[in-house]
Amino acid sequence: AQSVTQLGSHVSVSEGALVLLRCNYSSSVPPYLFWYVQYPNQGLQLLLKYTTGATLVKGINGFEAEFKKSETSFHLTKPSAHMSDAAEYFCAVSRSNDYKLSFGAGTTVTVRA
């Protein structure tokens, strides 16, 4: 079985400040890792994903994440928050031989002017 833990259900940042969302996973095999974003009253959109290769992954809207196998982590960062980044963010994991995704509980990001 695999699970995903997102540390912090709510994060508040000032506009222009660093956004850091933490995600740790447990998996018995090398995983595929994902970050999704959900804007109010919408479905989930893929921000970025790690499958194989380079461990630093760049996504849309200036976000990036680094896969650290030794720490079983896949933290999401953005150097400078924008008001439009206010949303809920989900970390997810799957195995390379499985199509199902397991999601974390989500982190709501609020951006202060």
Next chain:
Amino acid sequence: DAEITQSPRHKITETGRQVTLACHQTWNHNNMFWYRQDLGHGLRLIHYSYGVQDTNKGEVSDGYSVSRSNTEDLPLTLESAASSQTSVYFCASSDGGSLNTGELFFGEGSRLTVL
């Protein structure tokens, strides 16, 4: 453009009634999934299908059923709705095969309230 659509987007029903939520995708994806989203739980997998006539139970399948008679549709049925099934339901699809990278494409969700 290809897309995935859910209907209805909002529904209110009474305890004990049967409810069906529709999901239709035009990507010709083999894989389709139903998740429910509840505060503090993220998204939890209800049922999934890897092709026509294939259905599988997820982690919270009790009280739900699905059927896959064609590639495009995976309707979710609540046989006898319960208040605990009040939630937002998301349908998703993904491509399968050797090039699969696991990415899911989501519908906009169906908000179900059971009174």
